[in-house]
Amino acid sequence: MSQPQLGPPPTCQSPEHTCGVSVVHEIIERYGGNPEMLIPMMQDIQAAEGYLPREHLRTLGRELGVPLSRIYGVATFYAAFRLQPKGKHTITLCMGTVCYLKGADQISAVIQDEFQVKPGGTSPDRKFTFAPVNCLGACALAPVMVVDGEYFGGLSASSAVDILQKIASSKKPSEAVAKADAKQKTAAQKNGRGSQNP
Amino acid sequence: MPTVTIDNQAFAAEVDETILQVAARNGVWIPTLCYHAALEPYASCRLCMVEIDRGGWWQMVTACNYPVRRDVTVRVESERAIRARRGVMRLLLARAPESPELRALASRLGVTQTDFPTVTEAEGNCILCGLCVRACEERIGTAAISLTGRGVERKVSAPFGEPSEECILCGSCAAVCPVGTIRLEVHGDEWELVPFGKKGPAQRCAACGAVLTAELVREALARRGPAAVQGILAGEELCARCKRKKLVGQLLAAGGSGAPSAPSER
Ligand code: SF4
Ligand code: FES
Numbered sequence: 001m002s003q004p005q006l007g008p009p010p011t012c013q014s015p016e017h018t019c020g021v022s023v024v025h026e027i028i029e030r031y032g033g034n035p036e037m038l039i040p041m042m043q044d045i046q047a048a049e050g051y052l053p054r055e056h057l058r059t060l061g062r063e064l065g066v067p068l069s070r071i072y073g074v075a076t077f078y079a080a081f082r083l084q085p086k087g088k089h090t091i092t093l094c095m096g097t098v099c100y101l102k103g104a105d106q107i108s109a110v111i112q113d114e115f116q117v118k119p120g121g122t123s124p125d126r127k128f129t130f131a132p133v134n135c136l137g138a139c140a141l142a143p144v145m146v147v148d149g150e151y152f153g154g155l156s157a158s159s160a161v162d163i164l165q166k167i168a169s170s171k172k173p174s175e176a177v178a179k180a181d182a183k184q185k186t187a188a189q190k191n192g193r194g195s196q197n198p
Numbered sequence: 199m200p201t202v203t204i205d206n207q208a209f210a211a212e213v214d215e216t217i218l219q220v221a222a223r224n225g226v227w228i229p230t231l232c233y234h235a236a237l238e239p240y241a242s243c244r245l246c247m248v249e250i251d252r253g254g255w256w257q258m259v260t261a262c263n264y265p266v267r268r269d270v271t272v273r274v275e276s277e278r279a280i281r282a283r284r285g286v287m288r289l290l291l292a293r294a295p296e297s298p299e300l301r302a303l304a305s306r307l308g309v310t311q312t313d314f315p316t317v318t319e320a321e322g323n324c325i326l327c328g329l330c331v332r333a334c335e336e337r338i339g340t341a342a343i344s345l346t347g348r349g350v351e352r353k354v355s356a357p358f359g360e361p362s363e364e365c366i367l368c369g370s371c372a373a374v375c376p377v378g379t380i381r382l383e384v385h386g387d388e389w390e391l392v393p394f395g396k397k398g399p400a401q402r403c404a405a406c407g408a409v410l411t412a413e414l415v416r417e418a419l420a421r422r423g424p425a426a427v428q429g430i431l432a433g434e435e436l437c438a439r440c441k442r443k444k445l446v447g448q449l450l451a452a453g454g455s456g457a458p459s460a461p462s463e464r
Contacts, residue, residue, distance in 0.1 A: 054358060057357075067335065067344075069335075069342060069343055069344035069356065069362070070344055071357075072346060072357035073344035076347045
């Protein structure tokens with residue numbers, strides 16, 4: 001595989017270099033400019049920026065001689081890559097069987113409606129990233145969501161929105177929901193380690 | 199030279215020819231969808247499945263990318279192979295139930311309906327064969343589209359799901375799509391590649407105004423076409439009919455009485 005020449009400086013007009021040219025150049029050099037290292041390079045871009053900004057991907061493709069379409073194909077194939085910036089808070093909502101039976105889909109619907117966020121997406125105000133997952137392994141707390149690592153169990157559609165609204169208007173989720181049941185949290189942490197006993 | 203025996207008929211083959219090539223050359227029909235002679239085999243549709251003799255058992259392989267290395271005995275019309283291909287066709291039919299092309303091929307295989315839940319037009323009507331993607335990348339050299347996402351969300355799309363910046367509206371993807379999902383639509387002076395949303399102006403014959411190609415194709419040829427193409431581009435842009443008229447005129451003027459009876463195409 002031939003090594004690509006680092007091309008002329010890209011035609012980026014922005015003074016802040018939103019094309020990410022320096023970040024991307026450094027990452028390309030880290031891998032000796034080898035296009036076969038595309039995925040590790042993309043991982044590094046995501047580590048540096050928190051997501052895969054479009055202009056970075058364009059720059060990467062141009063410099064490596066890899067079509068943007070292929071990079072986009074890779075970026076959408078792997079669940080670990082994200083094409084949108086992360087929100088300030090991450091909501092992980094369990095959609096597992098038990099949570100589902102206890103109304104997780106309704107909770108999901110109100111979250112989407114209230115914060116204008118799609119599953120896997122980020123709200124327009126960049127406050128929340130919404131990530132429904134197949135199972136959190138905390139069935140005893142069903143229906144359950146995790147916000148920034150903190151468990152909230154026994155939810156209803158309205159209590160979930162309440163909690164999230166408080167989080168949105170405060171700095172830390174723990175401050176916002178200081179009253180959240182301490183017992184539940186301990187149970188959640190135990191369950192969260194992967195034991196699945198009902 | 200290896201011998202490929204297909205349903206008890208022996209055919210000579212070259213090493214590394216595929217079973218499909220040997221069959222096609224000898225008039226044996228094996229259904230295909232994701233195969234195109236001008237592109238690398240990709241073996242994604244699984245419609246070309248046949249059985250080969252493994253000495254004691256018969257293995258199912260895809261004929262379009264199975265290279266012949268030594269003598270091989272193939273069954274195309276065995277019960278098991280036919281059943282396998284029909285099963286695949288029922289699955290494909292569920293993905294593109296509205297495609298007349300696919301329905302025609304299905305009935306040729308003896309499949310008239312599918313018991314799998316069908317996807318709707320809105321979800322693509324695409325069998326994910328990848329022909330369009332490969333034509334664009336391998337033959338045109340543009341690579342404007344790719345297969346994106348995974349699982350039920352997999353689909354053909356340009357980067358970020360937007361009209362591609364690289365697409366030149368050549369329409370190769372539309373021409374090669376076996377189920378008619380991609381279309382090049384002409385709205386007056388504007389061309390649109392559906393469903394990718396890429397639009398661009400048409401280029402017209404300098405004499406009669408007939409539509410020739412997309413302006414972007416012309417630009418791409420000017421940028422990367424070979425020398426011979428550059429020569430043609432430098433000349434006057436005429437449609438085939440006007441070119442012929444002009445040539446006849448020139449020949450008549452030059453030849454005087456001895457006018458050629460049939461000026462050749464071009
Ligand atoms: S759009 Fe057509 S050519 Fe492209 S993958 Fe789908 S079925 Fe194949
Ligand atoms: S034609 Fe062989 S797998 Fe599609």
